[in-house]
Amino acid sequence: MITPSDTDGVIDAIRAAHQAATPLAICGNASKSGLLRPVRAERTLSTSALTGISLYSPQELILTAGAGTTVADVAEAVAAKGQHLIAEPPDLSAFYGSTATPTLGGMVAANLSGPRRVMWGATRDHVMGVVAVNGLGERIHSGGRVLKNVTGLDLCKLLTGSHGTLAVLTEITLKVLPAPERRGTLVLKGLDPTRAVAALAQALGSPYAVSGAAYLPAAMAARIPALAWLDDSVTLARIEDFAPAVAYRTERLRAELANFGAAELLDDAASLAAWAAIRDVTPFAADPAAAPAAVWRVSVRPSTGPSVIAALAHAFDTQWFMDWGGGLLWIAGPATQAAHHAVTAAAGPGAWTLMRAPETLRAAVPVIPPEAAALARIARNVKAAFDPKGILNPGRMVAGF
Amino acid sequence: MIAQPAPKRDVMARRDIIVAGLGRLVPETGLIADPIRLKPYETDGLSAYRQTPMAVILPETTEQVAAIMAFCHREGVRVVPRGAGTSLSGGALPMEDSVVLGLMRMNRILEIDYADRCAVVQAGVTNIGITQAVQAEGFFYAPDPSSQLACMIGGNVNMNSGGAHCLRYGVTANNLLGLRIVTVEGDIIDIGGAHLDAAGYDWLGLLTGSEGQLAVVTEVTVRILRSPEGARAMLAAFSANEIAGACVDAIIGSGIIPVALEFMDRPAIHACEAFAHAGYPLDAEAMLIIEVEGSVAEQDYMLDRIRDICNRFDPVSLRVSQSAEESLAIWKGRKGAFGAVGRISPDYLCMDGTIPTSRLAEVLGRIGAMSAACGLQVANIFHAGDGNLHPLIMFDANDPTSFHKAETFGADILRLCVEVGGCLTGEHGVGVEKRDLMGVQFTDIELDQQRRVKSAFDPGWLLNPSKVFPLKPEPAAA
Structure with missing residues (x-):
């Protein structure tokens, strides 16, 4: 070293x-x-x-x-x-x-x-x-x-x-x-993924500068102490601003989202705790006692998030949650090539990264989307422009360079 | 004047064959080779530099662009991509042996998706055209360069354009999701899409601001944002540049990030007031325009806090707008700044360095001394929150000595920007204008690294020649 x-x-x-x-x-x-x-x-x-x-x-x-x-x-x-x-x-x-x-x-x-x-x-x-x-x-x-x-x-x-x-x-x-003076998070309980993403799209398309937009099925919310007490799937919209603005904006947004149910409000401390857990992906924290699982991070057009998840449900027993209004999917499943191919197929034109898996799987499959031939050629040229002998982290992103 | 290389003699000798070949690639009206009709394309926003190109070609589809690039690649013809031609750095200046690839006919909005907050537009859509297309639904496209009525999104991508509101909303690079590009060989590649984060190398980030050196951009997927409930401006004027600068520091240090924070020095205040009659205080040395967004109550809350801060700096004048009309009046002078300076002096150079904001007063002092020494007037407009300084150097284009002095003065200002820890260009790009100053900011090793990246995309150096990189006898090998 x-x-x-x-x-x-x-x-x-x-x-x-x-x-x-x-x-x-x-x-x-x-x-x-x-x-x-x-x-x-x-x-x-x-x-x-x-x-x-x-x-x-x-x-x-x-x-x-x-x-x-x-x-x-x-x-x-x-x-x-x-x-x-x-x-x-x-x-x-x-x-x-x-x-x-x-x-x-x-x-x-x-x-x-x-x-x-x-x-x-x-x-x-x-x-x-x-x-x-x-x-x-x-x-x-x-x-x-x-x-x-x-x-x-x-x-x-x-x-x-x-x-x-x-x-x-x-x-x-x-x-x-x-840093914002205050945070507040609206929580809608019990929505299915499609309704949740619609609610988050409305929140993100509001004038209130929503700075966090996530959906966790009940089983995932149960793994986050700040959300477990809600005992249901949770759709979360966060506002961060000066204290009076947070009070005003959460009330206005709550009214605009009334069609999706009565939203509860997480205060500053609960917001901090909940979003830190979502940020750090704690529902998928490594557990040495459990069977090795793979975790993928998939970035898609937000409105397609639910259909990607639905497609995967047919392929294997998934655990998942969404951030970025449906545009970021964290998916856990078996560490197999079949599961990997199911994820990459479901992601369609989106981007995916194999975030965690046993070394054997990570060495065997592409861990990020392969690039089209013309772009892959440019990528090789750019690599050579910085590192002509290929000595820096060889194979880290793509096999062979 | 900045030197240009000699044209490729073999290309010039085949001019007629090349023009005929290009004519087969687009509809009849899409090719211009008649010298009189080429005239509008011989310069851009840096009008001191002019060169008639071999031809102008105006494709209507990405596939036509691909065919043109493949043809030019085969024939060894240099290509100068062009949007509206508003570049202030000569980014679209033709070469004698080049074909200008004008994207203005690719002006369609292909898709608007409010739920996913994005729009797909062709490169020739104007900046304001995107906002106009989505504003009925309460959305907007955030970057707002001064030329936004005319400039096109393809040019914005290539120059990574900024604007008055990038302190809050970021520059072009921060508001893009995807690109469709055509390589120098004529391959069509999609980068990114409607999703937020790509995996792999950040081609979107590298292509943005690459000044047409790497590829031709034909389609752009932009983020659109919901407009705030409202916005309101205030004006604060001070008795010295130092004091105004300290006030800017105090505002940002207090935790408030206004959506815009514009600074004008005394000559700029006087020029703009004479032009726009916006009610600017003529006894002030420096003036700030500060804008906040949100509901009326939120605006009041922030403007009250900002007013309290300004009051600690003994303002000469302090005016908080009470209405949208009054905000417009406050902005009117600033937005007319270029026209205002143009009224005082028929010709001016608009410079574009960035400095650490803490060095503002010192830099303005030294610019003032340079101005006195060379005998040319200068007015300074400054995006104070992000350090982007626009000195407008006034000169007489009919007098070659005056122009030479102005160019030298401008170069000295940019050297000063780098010396104090800033950079040569904050939002206008290097283009032709600052090409030969690149060595002030970068070592030869760093420039060669950038040249090798250019070569990775464009091994024959056919794309937008003689810009960005100081000329070398031979291009660096990939």
């Missing part, structure tokens, strides 16, 4: 690997090593020692930190100034059964976003600048420490979500925003 303490150290390590053409597994604290495909590499390069917040200017809404800084440390620093991470990134440690703490670099490399993504954008929307080292051992900076920047190709977005296969992120600049 190589753990450089600065960007120069990362450059040295990658130059050496490039010269020797030796593949490197790239990670932060490896809390998400169960994600995507297993990487075969003799050596591991970890950014875990690139820690520390080097710039935080709350009035400019900008924070810069080393890739190895933990997400928790960043969240704490901004919370101290009344701000928050906009995309509400999840902590998937419990999901993966890992005791490691997720790093900022890992969060960005995986482009992980939580429930707030539906209104406020994904992690990739708030990465304003990166410093990275490509597969040649060259230092590449893109973006900067300002909120608006269209200078040159946007490599920030390309590297965000590239899982360390193009370059190793060493420093990241994020946009942050003031």
Whole structure:
């Protein structure tokens, strides 16, 4: 394990690997090593020692930190100034059964976003600048420490979500925003998935800036303490704002959703707890005692969420819940190729990721949708443009590169 | 003047064959090769630069675009994609040996889905056209560049356009879900769709703002948002740039993010007031236009808090709008800023750097000193919340010395933006205008990395030539 303490150290390590053409597994604290495909590499390069917040200017809404800084440390620093991470990134440690703490670099490399993504954008929307080292051992900076920047190709977005296969992120600049003063969540009980998605579409299409829109069948809600007492399926619409605005907006929205039943209101504390659980996918937390299961994350046109779920119900015994107004499906099922193919077929034109499965399955099937031939050719060219010898996280996203 | 490369002699020699070949790919009215009819296409919003292209082709379908790209690829012909031609950085400037691929005939809205809050539109639909198509249902498309009446969504995607409200709603990149693109070889590829997050590399993010360097965008899936219940503006004026800047910091530091937070300096206030008679305070050194959204009670709540903050900074003038009409009046001067400056000076360069907002007063001070030194007037308009600075440099285009001075002055401002931690362009793009300044912001290694990404899409460097990247004798290999 190589753990450089600065960007120069990362450059040295990658130059050496490039010269020797030796593949490197790239990670932060490896809390998400169960994600995507297993990487075969003799050596591991970890950014875990690139820690520390080097710039935080709350009035400019900008924070810069080393890739190895933990997400928790960043969240704490901004919370101290009344701000928050906009995309509400999840902590998937419990999901993966890992005791490691997720790093900022890992969060960005995986482009992980939580429930707030539906209104406020994904992690990739708030990465304003990166410093990275490509597969040649060259230092590449893109973006900067300002909120608006269209200078040159946007490599920030390309590297965000590239899982360390193009370059190793060493420093990241994020946009942050003031945290809301208050949260409130309307809960509709007992809707079926189709009615639930219709209610959430109406909520998201209202003028009240709904920042969370989820549906959990009763069995899934029962696994979240803040929701279990409702003892039914729950359709959740969250509003985050100044206290008077939350009071006003939840009342107006409750009236607009009256056709779907009488909504209950979760207060600030209950909202925080419920949405943290949805964010961190706790209904599917890893359970060493249970049979190994696979978990897929499927991103679809929101109104088609219920039909995707219905199609899967014929294929295998599913457990699932929806976020993003039906546009994000978390699906658990047997860790078999047949189940995997059922998920990918049901997802249609949507995007899917095999989030968790035994290594044998992750090595055997595509873990993200294969690209059309013309795009796959471009992808190979882009990979070669950053990492001509294919030494960075080989096979992490797609077999063979 | 920024130098342009010599045309490809072999292409120029085959001009007639190429034009005839292109003519077979589109309906008869879709090809322009007559010098007089080519005239409107020889420049864009950066009108100091002009070049007549070999031909202009106006396809009506993605399939025609694909056929054109395949043909040009085979023939080694450079292609300049163009929407409405409103680029302020010369992003659609033709080359003598190039074909301009105009997407204005692809102007249909293909799908609107309110339940899934998205719309699929062709590249030649205007920015305002999307909002107009959905506003009856209470929806809008958020990015609102000043040119929104004319500019087209395909151009917005390629330049990652911003606007006055991106502090709240983000820029173009934050409001897209999918693209249909045509590669330089003529392959049609769909990126993303009606779903929020793709898996795999973020092609949507990379293509957005790529200034036509990577592919031709023919269709766009945008997010549409429900309009807020209402919006209201206020105006606050101060006796010094420093004080106005400190007030901006205090507002954002208090946890309020207005949907718009615009700053004008003294010359901009005077120019706009003379033009629009918006009631701007002429004794102020700096003025803020601050807009909030929500119900009337929510607007009152936030405007009260903002007014209290402004009052801590001894405002010269403070006016909270009481009605939609009054808000419009407050905005009227700002929205007419370009026309207003155009009245004082027939020619001006609109610059577009971004700076850390904490450096605003210092930067304006140094711009003022440069202005005095070179003898050219400048008015500054600033998206204060996000640091995007628009100095308008006034000059006389009939006087080559004046134009040269203006270009030098503009370049010095952009160098200053980078020096204080900002960047060359916040929303107008690099284009031709800032191409040769890229080395100020990027190392050679970084520029070569970007060039290799370009080569990955366009190995022969046929797409939108001579923009973005400083010219090199040979393109970098993929």
